[in-house]
Amino acid sequence: MKNKILALACGVALSLAGVTALIAYQAGRHVAATPAASQAAAPLSLLPFAVNPNWVLAGTPNFRAAEFFQSSDGKTRSGIFECDAAKFEWHYQFDEAIYILDGSVEIDYLGHHFHLKAGDSALFRAGTTAIWEVPTHLKKSWTIHDAGAPARSLARLMQR
Structure with a gap:
């Protein structure tokens, strides 16, 4: 019995050491890959980009x-x-969260129709499609997140 308890304690200690090492490794990678914090304004030029013409x-x-x-x-x-x-x-x-900065848009999404204007936000899920109708002009801030292929597949299944 004593040997089993000792073996269990050693197993737990090794598991904790492994988890700690993994966390330290991931934290190190994050710090190494993260750009330096801003120390001045950074100019941002919007560049043209193409989408599928269809x-x-x-x-x-x-x-x-x-x-x-x-x-x-x-x-x-x-x-x-x-x-x-x-x-x-x-x-x-990918999952995309938006915040409208200027202009407006009419959106048809997942069977719903809604209007977004400056100051509004919305969330769109990976694997979905929306119809956007911009009457004059639209400027938005966006954040996309890739939750990974399994999460995208699950999201598609749940939306059916």
Whole structure:
């Protein structure tokens, strides 16, 4: 009995040491990969980007965007997006939270229709599609998060 208790205690100690080492390793990787904190304003230029032309349903969106943050593990990113008057589909590869900075948009998403304007926020799930109708102009801040393939698959199953 004494040997079993000793073996169990050793197993627990080794497991805790392994978990501690893993946490220390991950923390070290995070610190090494994280950019330095801002010490001054950083300019951000929105650059044109293309999407699948089949996504554009009407108008000329003239999409522009820039990323200003990426987490050390690459799973979370944030940026600014801007477009002109248009109607288009948006296919979400990742979970995306948005905050409208300027302009407005009518959105059809998961069977619901809603209006977003400056000061509003919304969340879109990976594996879904929304129809966006921008009447004049839209500028938004976005944050996307990649929860991984298993989470995306589960989300798609739960939305059916």
